[in-house]
Amino acid sequence: xxxxxxxxxxxxxxxxxxxxxxxxxxxxxxxxxxxxxxxxxxxxxxxxxxxxxxxxxxxxxxxxxxxxxxxxxxxxxxxxxxxxxxxxxxxxxxxxxxxxxxxxxxxxxxxxxxxxxxxxxxxxxxxxxxxxxxxxxxxxxxxxxxxxxxxxxxxxxxxxxxxxxxxxxxxxxxxxxxxxxxxxxxxxxxxxxxxxxxxxxxxxxxxxxxxxxxxxxxxxxxxxxxxxxxxxxxxxxxxxxxxxxxxxxxxxxxxxxxxxxxxxxxxxxxxxxxxxxxxxxxxxxxxxxxxxxxxxxxxxxxxxxxxxxxxxxxxxxxxxxxxxxxxxxxxxxxxxxxxxxxxxxxxxxxxxxxxxxxxxxxxxxxxxxxxxxxxxxxxxxxxxxxxxxxxxxxxxxxxxxxxxxxxxxxxxxxxxxxxxxxxxxxxxxx
Amino acid sequence: xxxxxxxxxxxxxxxxxxxxxxxxxxxxxxxxxxxxxxxxxxxxxxxxxxxxxxxxxxxxxxxxxxxxxxxxxxxxxxxxxxxxxxxxxxxxxxxxxxxxxxxxxxxxxxxxxxxxxxxxxxxxxxxxxxxxxxxxxxxxxxxx
Numbered sequence: 059x060x061x062x063x064x065x066x067x068x069x070x071x072x073x074x075x076x077x078x079x080x081x082x083x084x085x086x087x088x089x090x091x092x093x094x095x096x097x098x099x100x101x102x103x104x105x106x107x108x109x110x111x112x113x114x115x116x117x118x119x120x121x122x123x124x125x126x127x128x129x130x131x132x133x134x135x136x137x138x139x140x141x142x143x144x145x146x147x148x149x150x151x152x153x154x155x156x157x158x159x160x161x162x163x164x165x166x167x168x169x170x171x172x173x174x175x176x177x178x179x180x181x182x183x184x185x186x187x188x189x190x191x192x193x194x195x196x197x198x199x200x201x202x203x204x205x206x207x208x209x210x211x212x213x214x215x216x217x218x219x220x221x222x223x224x225x226x227x228x229x230x231x232x233x234x235x236x237x238x239x240x241x242x243x244x245x246x247x248x249x250x251x252x253x254x255x256x257x258x259x260x261x262x263x264x265x266x267x268x269x270x271x272x273x274x275x276x277x278x279x280x281x282x283x284x285x286x287x288x289x290x291x292x293x294x295x296x297x298x299x300x301x302x303x304x305x306x307x308x309x310x311x312x313x314x315x316x317x318x319x320x321x322x323x324x325x326x327x328x329x330x331x332x333x334x335x336x337x338x339x340x341x342x343x344x345x346x347x348x349x350x351x352x353x354x355x356x357x358x359x360x361x362x363x364x365x366x367x368x369x370x371x372x373x374x375x376x377x378x379x380x381x382x383x384x385x386x387x388x389x390x391x392x393x394x395x396x397x398x399x400x401x402x403x404x405x406x407x408x409x410x411x412x413x414x415x416x417x418x419x420x421x422x423x424x425x426x427x428x429x430x431x432x433x434x435x436x437x438x439x440x441x442x443x444x445x446x447x448x449x450x451x452x453x454x455x456x457x458x459x460x461x462x463x464x465x466x467x468x469x470x471x472x473x474x475x476x477x478x479x480x481x482x483x484x485x486x487x488x
Numbered sequence: 489x490x491x492x493x494x495x496x497x498x499x500x501x502x503x504x505x506x507x508x509x510x511x512x513x514x515x516x517x518x519x520x521x522x523x524x525x526x527x528x529x530x531x532x533x534x535x536x537x538x539x540x541x542x543x544x545x546x547x548x549x550x551x552x553x554x555x556x557x558x559x560x561x562x563x564x565x566x567x568x569x570x571x572x573x574x575x576x577x578x579x580x581x582x583x584x585x586x587x588x589x590x591x592x593x594x595x596x597x598x599x600x601x602x603x604x605x606x607x608x609x610x611x612x613x614x615x616x617x618x619x620x621x622x623x624x625x626x627x628x629x630x631x632x
Binding site: 084091095111125128226363450 | 497498516517520521522523524533554555556557558559560561564565567568569582583584585586587588589591592593594595596597
């Protein structure tokens with residue numbers, strides 16, 4: 059057996075010697091080497107739900123497909139059923155040109171084959187495609203203190219911060235291998251020390267900041283460190299209700315994508331901040347004050363990657379990460395109210411609300427609300443807006459979004475929620 | 489000639505040509521398009537150092553990687569189709585995204601990307617594009 063620095067159990071040593079087969083040996087070797095890169099001393103059991111980031115069967119992914127076939131061939135599956143990030147295409151709910159469709163079908167030509175592989179490895183069900191798998195309707199919700207091995211950055215930061223579960227910011231497909239082994243390396247966010255805060259963030263704005271803008275400012279400043287955020291409790295209250303969770307979901311996604319944050323604490327709100335308060339701050343922590351001027355500066359710093367800066371938007375995407383049920387209702391009501399106020403029947407810009415299939419199904423049970431949405435010209439889609447933009451035919455189009463994550467990973471132009479609402483109802487104003 | 493010593497993440501003896509990203513290297517943005525076309529040109533329009541440069545088979549010198557957590561698998565696939573780097577030399581501690589890709593490529597695809605981390609800021613200050621780099625198995629990096 060090769061020499062490993064990690065403390066291994068006898069069973070783990072046996073696996074590394076190939077006693078459970080060559081494929082399982084490769085599974086564990088990958089995990090041990092990954093853990094050792096971060097100084098992990100041992101592996102610990104995963105006792106929470108499993109989620110996998112890689113949901114798309116793209117051209118050029120032969121290495122992934124071959125790896126999946128090896129795992130399936132060895133009869134391996136995850137210890138518990140897993141969820142996975144959103145599907146990359148949705149022709150039924152997003153109007154698509156023939157050229158765009160052709161490119162998508164070519165780009166994701168292995169999607170069906172890949173989904174079959176996912177099912178054989180333990181995919182929960184055919185609806186289990188969402189970056190927000192922790193939504194109650196999806197049912198892959200961890201509990202406080204549970205050890206996870208997730209990779210989707212917006213889900214990792216939500217699970218760590220809002221739920222108080224423990225997951226490192228892994229990368230595909232290490233998290234799948236950990237799900238098969240049922241163990242993950244112990245380092246970083248799995249340790250008490252790794253959950254302490256390196257930064258004190260003082261929010262001193264005159265009104266509640268847009269969560270995606272605030273998260274972006276924090277992420278760009280602290281990058282991969284852990285922030286402890288004060289002042290939000292004065293603006294939002296302290297109850298961790300659905301509205302608060304939605305705010306923190308979006309703020310967290312922006313911290314994770316505009317930086318690389320995997321855990322934040324909000325004073326008097328998130329579980330560990332409630333329990334430990336400012337004792338979470340490390341000695342010699344740094345401080346970052348965010349006021350109105352700082353948010354204006356951050357907003358003005360975003361490049362616009364459109365060829366024509368004054369183009370009329372082709373689409374508006376709302377829901378990156380996927381919307382909660384509460385957020386769909388809120389957008390539906392806000393759009394309906396704004397249309398009535400403007401004396402209009404339908405939105406001016408084709409608008410897509412993205413959410414998990416199970417969340418969409420739940421919303422559609424409310425026939426009256428769904429009818430309002432459809433009548434107003436808004437569509438629901440289960441897809442990932444960023445993957446939609448991976449199609450070069452789509453990314454050529456001027457797309458607007460309220461997602462700072464989508465802005466970071468695509469050519470989409472970011473607007474604050476109020477501006478987005480105004481544009482989709484009344485047309486461009488820039 | 490300058491010599492640096494880092495930590496070996498995946499060791500090997502190698503000599504090659506440097507390309508330098510002085511900002512975080514975005515794995516997904518760099519390789520995503522190339523995976524479908526077989527091109528090793530960097531497609532990350534936000535990377536002012538490497539955008540439109542050929543990074544295939546080169547020794548990438550960087551602080552660390554950034555971006556989507558699908559990036560590990562992207563790096564694994566890039567190595568598999570022959571557009572990946574020969575080595576990655578990190579000024580900082582290696583990140584979880586590229587660590588996953590480098591390890592998966594080695595274990596599952598028998599494609600080695602030599603990785604040395606914690607070379608320090610002075611390494612990135614010293615190295616330029618197109619230099620001859622020699623990597624020794626113990627983590628020594630010689631910039632010629």
